[in-house]
Amino acid sequence: MHKSADQLRIGGYTPLTTIDYPGELAAVIFCQGCPWRCAYCQNEHLLDAGAATPYQWPDIRRHLEQRRGLLDAVVLSGGEPTAQAACLQVAAELKVLGFKIGLHTGGAYPDRLRQLLPLCDWVGLDLKTVPEHYDLLTVTPGSGARAWQSLQHVLSLGIRYEVRTTVHWHLLSAQRLLNLAEQLRYRGVQHWAVQLCHTDQGYSRRLPSNVWTDSDRQFVLQQIAPQFAHFELRE
Numbered sequence: 001m002h003k004s005a006d007q008l009r010i011g012g013y014t015p016l017t018t019i020d021y022p023g024e025l026a027a028v029i030f031c032q033g034c035p036w037r038c039a040y041c042q043n044e045h046l047l048d049a050g051a052a053t054p055y056q057w058p059d060i061r062r063h064l065e066q067r068r069g070l071l072d073a074v075v076l077s078g079g080e081p082t083a084q085a086a087c088l089q090v091a092a093e094l095k096v097l098g099f100k101i102g103l104h105t106g107g108a109y110p111d112r113l114r115q116l117l118p119l120c121d122w123v124g125l126d127l128k129t130v131p132e133h134y135d136l137l138t139v140t141p142g143s144g145a146r147a148w149q150s151l152q153h154v155l156s157l158g159i160r161y162e163v164r165t166t167v168h169w170h171l172l173s174a175q176r177l178l179n180l181a182e183q184l185r186y187r188g189v190q191h192w193a194v195q196l197c198h199t200d201q202g203y204s205r206r207l208p209s210n211v212w213t214d215s216d217r218q219f220v221l222q223q224i225a226p227q228f229a230h231f232e233l234r235e
């Protein structure tokens with residue numbers, strides 16, 4: 001069932017960023033709610049789908065209408081944007097306004113993602129770990145099957161994308177990271193970014209410090225990076 005764009009619950013809004021959509025000036029809409037509970041989440045305030053939200057879509061839409069020609073793109077982020085059916089209608093309206101659409105998603109709702117992808121111009125897919133370890137990391141049964149199905153949708157539609165994985169050695173060992181690399185490569189992933197978890201932010205304060213040594217970096221750059229056409233290690 002389609003929901004009106006006005007029903008999108010929006011927990012945050014950034015009117016201008018250069019880092020959330022590669023190479024484009026963008027605004028970011030942070031959708032409220034996420035079904036998962038990753039220990040390193042930096043957006044704890046966006047997780048509760050029922051929390052009070054400070055923004056309304058009609059106001060943001062009016063703001064964006066005035067930014068046409070100044071902004072290239074609008075990114076739907078979260079929380080988990082695909083948790084809300086209204087994301088489809090918002091994306092359709094953004095398209096009519098003439099913006100490119102970026103999407104940050106963990107892939108928790110593969111069916112809705114498949115509907116949304118044709119409207120998107122670029123996707124950052126947060127793929128957290130190998131399928132069999134997923135539910136432990138997200139603290140949510142069934143999350144691995146959903147995320148990996150979402151990866152399949154992104155790859156099969158030929159959309160511009162980046163797969164990104166946050167690494168905290170407490171949650172993802174070097175051997176598991178290597179195994180993840182092999183599984184991503186096997187499925188045809190070409191763009192992968194590995195980003196270090198910074199334990200001083202968000203939920204991650206519950207985790208021990210995430211210490212990366214020079215040999216950790218060398219391991220990633222020598223054994224993993226060469227497997228991908230485009231690879232980035234984000235400090």
Ligand code: SF4
Binds near residue numbers: 038040041106126
């Ligand atoms: S999927 Fe993303 S938004 Fe949801 S809990 Fe995990 S890190 Fe946070």
